[in-house]
Amino acid sequence: MSRHSNTPVALQVLHYATPIVVFLYSTLAKTAASCFLHKPTKKTDAQTRRYAATTILLLVNATLVAQAIAYFIESLAHPGYWATQDCVVYVLGSVFAYGSLTLGLLEARHPVWHPLLGSCLAGAALEIPTTVLQAVTQANGNDFAFSRLALQVSRCILLVCFCASGGWYTLNERLQNRQKGDETEPLLSATANGHATKTNYATVPGSPEDHDGGDSTDEESDTDEPDQVKELKKQQRKRLRQTGSWLGYLKEFKIFIPMLWPSKDRFVQACLVVIGIVLVAERFLNVLIPRQLGIITDELTKGNGNGEFPLRAVGIWMLLSWLGSRAGVYTLQSLAELPVQQFAYKSIGATSFSHIMGLSMDFHNEKNSGELIRAISQGQNLQGLLEFVCFQIGPVFVDLAIAFIYVYLLFDIYMSFILAFVGIAYIWVGAKTTAWSVKRRRRFNTAYRNESKIQNEAINNWQTVSHFNRGKYECDRYSGSIDAFNKAEMKYYIAYFMGGGAQSLIMVLGRLAATFLAIYRVSQGAAPVGNFVALTAYWRSIESPMAQVSWSIRKVTSMLTDSERLLQLFQTKPSVTDAPNAVPLSIKSGEVEFDEVDFSYDVRKSTLKAVSFTAKPGKTVALVGETGGGKSTILKLLYRYYDVSGGSIRVDGQDIRGVTLDSLRDSFGMVPQDPALFNISIMENVRYARLDATDDEVKEACRAAAIHDKIEAFPDGYKATVGERGVKLSGGELQRVSIARAILRGPHIVLLDEATSMIDAETEATIQEAFKRLTASRTTFIIAHRLSTIQHADLILVINDGQVVERGTHDELFRQNGKYVALWSKQLSKEVKDIGNTLHVDGKAAALIDLAQQEESTSDSKKD
Structure with missing residues (x-):
């Protein structure tokens, strides 16, 4: 019998509390260190401190192992004796707690010290009163009692000593840092020195160093990742440094909460309630099914051979088994999850698309369309984040907590201890083997991509290979890539299978230990046979949540990484937005005034300088000049794709920065130089300008643009699709469809940017008539390089290097004989060279040709 049956309650409490407090403090402190990115010590004497601390912890573990051996030897020396439950839990639990501290210290080349120091302080604070009570209650004990007491005193x-040396190192370090004016690490708290945000970014997964041990160069492992993934992780680390903690980093993801939570959708909310009810039911079923099987076993054992059939118990078990199967509540959960997933998918996708469409031109000029589409696609993985965290990760930890309590009720605390040890060891091995295999997986993927690359390049460039007779070289190169692939694949799968095997071994050993203990308890009469059957059936419910823990953490990390692009996208704000007090634009006559407008795309170089002019209502303003002078920029500023750097633009006296963007852009009709169409029918493309237009109005606009007959000649007429961006149409046809759009829109202000640059002269004459109808009584801006198309303009502005160097009508500018005349002379000279001497020109044109030839002769003489 036990010699410690009269152990004081206080000592029993200390025995149970000591390992629990040490382990919990260590776990929570390490979690806080990771969340708040605490900086490890990297001083010259750091390794000496680490070796000394490791030695002390190994000795602490040695005292615990020796104490367990002393209990075992005493049980052999005194038959019928066994240590009380609190003593066994105290020794085994302490070995587990201090062993985990030692293992973590052995792995970490640069540990964060305050979790270790705090854990040992907590341990010492509980070990000292435990030792005192042990000495008082066992003052008259035998040699075994004195040996155990000596071991406790040594511990x-x-x-x-660990706490004193750790405190001395920490205080000395703080003193040195204070002398340098750079305090770094707190003694026990993350914020004790007021520098919680000046932390180590090495504790985060994927960062350069990892104080938890293992390979401290994660960036090296990143070298085998795709550039986009490496860039994402680099940006993630940067934002972690800026926020100072994982909590601060995760706060930025609150932008997704309104997209994930169906605050206004009652049906989806009802589905969430159904899922919650099912999850609660599943937690009960996980326990009730094996428990009911145990009840059936007990009833069969009691009535063995008497012909009684436990119908009620079997009926309940069959009902519970049906509910717990995939044909039961699982089906209901799957049906309820579908609307939740679809809601989140639509919400994230639609919000992302709306945000992108609302960004300004500076963003869209720099964008990578494929990257944006990928950002939305990967960001939509967050649709499962709410469901995953609430409905998968949460229940996993609930299952583990229920398991500890249930196995304790079935048998005793030893069974819970076995389960705890198996669970923590399983998760730890899973995390380590995953980190080990991930690097090999990256190399495996790189080798696979390299093999495909060599294969595709050689096949696609067969002609080049043949030209240089390098067939054997390419075959050898491809064979070498296969060898590299096989080697990388072998290393990866060895790591993968070894890790899986190690986890399976832990689970098997745990099951064997639990089964052995259960059989022993049943054989001793401490538990009925039904409890053994219930445990055996329940163990499968324990394995699943354990296997999901490490996978769940990786899944959440993957979701956050995938959504990093989308988060950055949402953090990008449009540079041009409505002012807080913006009002709709009211157009009365259509007068446009540029008043000392300055603008630059890049602050290092000015694009427009003090541009001033007034476009009178119903008049036409032409912008001419060499390419890159700033003509298109003027139209972009009028559209308010950008805001001016200086001066102002007014429409009927209203500064366009003070009106709403929608009302401003609704007032314009644009014919761009390079029109693009949607891959839909011609009818729909033209109607895009005014969505409520009838078919007859669309056709009338096409007639005015001299494209109607051409469309009617197509096999499908107006129903013909135009291809992506209108590739099925010629350049001239594209421009005429674009002109038809502008005509159909019927705008207040017309903007023509090289609207006839790809149209032949005969068609242009027809379109010019359409333009006359379109621009009648409307303020019009025309950009043209073919100067013959803007002779009729009421005001011609010659733009050179961002400035208006000349202004006036066609005749006025000719009389000035300046830049405008030089542009005309160059253009006419080119046309004359193209058509030779067959062109009949009037006196003015001939004079211009002579002038152009003189300029060319002068230029040639200078070159000579």
Whole structure:
């Protein structure tokens, strides 16, 4: 029998509390260190401190192992004796707690010290009163009692030495840092020195260093990742440094909460309630099914051979088994999850698309369309984040907590201890083997991509290979890539299978230990046979949540990484937005005034300089000049794709920065130089300008643009699709469809940017008539390089290097004989060279040709 049956309650409490407090403090402190990115020590004497601390912890563990051996030897020396439950839990639990501290210290080349120091302080604070009570209650004990007491005293001394040396190192470090004006690490708290945000970014997964041990160069492992993934992780680390903690980093993801939570959709909310009810039911079923099987076993055992059939118990078990199967509540959960997933998918996708469409031109000029589409696609993985965290990760930890309590009720605390040890060891091995295999997986993927690359390049460039007779070289190169692939694949799968095998071994050993203990308890009469059957059936419910823990953490990390692009996209704000007090634009006559407008795309180089002019109502303003002078920029500023750097633009006296963007852009009709169409029918493309237009109005606009007959000649007429961006149409046809759009729109202000640059002269004459109808009584801006198309303009502005160098009508500018005349002379000279001497020109044109030839002769003489 036990010699410690009269152990004081206080000592029993200390025995149970000591390992639990040490382990919990260590776990929570390490979690806080990771969340708040605490900086490890990297001083010259850091390794000496690490070796000394490791030695002390190994000695602490040695005292615990020796104490367990002493209990075992005493049980052999005194038959019928066994240590009380609190003593066994105290020794085994302490070995587990201090062993985990030692293992973590052995792995970490640059540890964060305050979790270790705090854990040992907590351990010493509990070990000392435990030792005192042990000495008082066992003052008259035997040699075994005195040996155990000596071991406890030794353990207390070791822990005190660890705390004293750790405190001295920490205080000395703080003193040195204070002298340098750079305090870094707190003694026990993350914020004790007021520098919680000046932390180590090495504790985060994927960062350069990892104080938790293992390979401290994650960036090296990143070298085998695609550039986009490496860039994402680099940006993630940067934002972690800026926020100072994982909590601060995750706060930025609150932008997704309104997209994930169906605050206004009652049906989806009802589906969430159904899922919650099902999850609660599943937690009960996980326990009730094996428990009911145990009840059936007990009833069969009691009535063995008497012909009684436990109908009620079997009926309940069959009902519970049906509910717990995939044909039961699982089906209901799957049906309820579908609307939740679709809601989140639509919400994220639609919000992302709306945000992108609302960004300004500076963003869209720099965008990578494929990258944006990929950002939305990967960001939509967050649709499962709410469901995953609430409905998968949460229940996993609930299952583990229920398992500890249930196995304790079935048998005793030893069974819970076995389960705890198996669970923590399983998760730890899974995390380590995953980190080990991930690097090999990256190399495996790189080798696979390299093999495909060599294969595709050689096949696609067969002609080049043949030209240089390099067939054997390419075959050898491809064979070498296969060898590299096989080697990388072998290393990866060895790591993968070894890790899986190690986890399976832990689970098997745990099951064997639990089964052995259960059989022993049943054989001793401490538990009925039904409890053994229930445990055996329940163990499968324990394995699943354990296997999901490490996978769940990786899944969440993957979701956050995938959504990093989308988060950055949402953090990008449009540079041009409505002012807080913006009002709709009211157009009365259509007068446009540029008043000392300055603008630059890049602050280092000015694009427009003090541009001033007034476009009178119903008049036409032409912008001419060499390419890159700033003509198109003027139209972009009028559209308010950008805001001016200086001066102002007014429409009927209203500064366009003070009106709403929608009302401003609704007032314009644009014919761009390079029109693009949607891959839909011609009818729909033209109607895009005015969505409520009838078919007859669309056709009338096409007649005015001299494209109607051409469309009617197509096999499908107006129903013909135009291809992506209108590739099925010629350049001239594209421009005429674009002109038809502008005509159909019927705008207040017309903007023509090289609207006839790809149209032949005969068609242009027809379109010019359409333009006359379109621009009648409308303020019009025309950009043209073919100067013959703008002779009729009421005001011609010659733009050179961002400035208006000349202004006036066609005749006025000719009389000035300046830049405008030089542009005409160059253009006419080119046309004359193209058509030779067959062109009949009037006197003015001939004079211009002579002038152009003189300029060319002068230029040639200078070159000579």
